[in-house]
Amino acid sequence: xxxxxxxxxxxxxxxxxxxxxxxxxxxxxxxxxxxxxxxxxxxxxxxxxxxxxxxxxxxxxxxxxxxxxxxxxxxxxxxxxxxxxxxxxxxxxxxxxxxxxxxxxxxxxxxxxxxxxxxxxxxxxxxxxxxxxxxxxxxxxxxxxxxxxxxxxxxxxxxxxxxxxxxxxxxxxxxxxxxxxxxxxxxxxxxxxxxxxxxxxxx
Numbered sequence: 001x002x003x004x005x006x007x008x009x010x011x012x013x014x015x016x017x018x019x020x021x022x023x024x025x026x027x028x029x030x031x032x033x034x035x036x037x038x039x040x041x042x043x044x045x046x047x048x049x050x051x052x053x054x055x056x057x058x059x060x061x062x063x064x065x066x067x068x069x070x071x072x073x074x075x076x077x078x079x080x081x082x083x084x085x086x087x088x089x090x091x092x093x094x095x096x097x098x099x100x101x102x103x104x105x106x107x108x109x110x111x112x113x114x115x116x117x118x119x120x121x122x123x124x125x126x127x128x129x130x131x132x133x134x135x136x137x138x139x140x141x142x143x144x145x146x147x148x149x150x151x152x153x154x155x156x157x158x159x160x161x162x163x164x165x166x167x168x169x170x171x172x173x174x175x176x177x178x179x180x181x182x183x184x185x186x187x188x189x190x191x192x193x194x195x196x197x198x199x200x201x202x203x
Contacts, residue, residue: 008040009049013056016041017064024123025068035119035154042158054159061151065116069126069143076130112142116150 007015016037023034038061045054052059115125129139 008037008044012051013060016057017060020061020064021068021071023068024065024126025071027072027123027127034122038151038154039158039161042155042160043162045155046159046162054155058151058155061155062148065147065151066144069147070140072123072126073130073134073136073139073143076127077133077136078130080127080131080133109138109142112139113146113149116146117154 007019011018019037020034038057041050041057041061042054044050045057050057111125112129115122126139126143129143
């Protein structure tokens with residue numbers, strides 16, 4: 001599951017699409033390497049090892065991401081109110097829903113555009129948009145733009161790397177490790193910042 005090069009080389013576009021769909025639609029973002037899959041697919045597209053070339057990779061990635069996000073939104077919209085319906089639930093409170101609704105009313109479009117580039121965050125963004133009952137048309141528009149921009153940008157980064165580094169196959173694992181670390185930095189920074197703020201408030 002975690003061998004990106006094997007997934008891309010042996011599974012091709014079909015397995016690439018399945019993994020990208022599952023990352024968000026089945027809430028497996030903690031485990032499935034979406035960014036690294038696209039980077040690897042872009043590199044192999046330059047090497048001529050992906051059917052249909054870089055254009056096919058971008059198309060499949062875009063469709064899979066949009067489909068997964070829409071499934072997550074639907075699940076959130078249908079099940080969210082049931083989960084949060086009790087005011088004094090042990091784990092959840094109704095005011096959480098109200099805060100989410102206010103957040104997506106104000107920042108929803110921007111969040112949908114940016115979150116695709118943040119591992120883990122992009123897994124839960126469409127789900128929370130559904131829970132917060134963000135208008136579907138607005139969700140569909142900005143989510144599709146974000147998914148398309150993400151698929152194009154990350155795939156072309158991989159394609160560019162493949163065009164600039166001779167014998168890139170020898171360094172692909174190191175490249176993917178760097179990509180994982182780089183893409184996780186904003187999420188780690190945000191979590192650390194929230195933790196520091198909570199500790200400062202307690203003190």
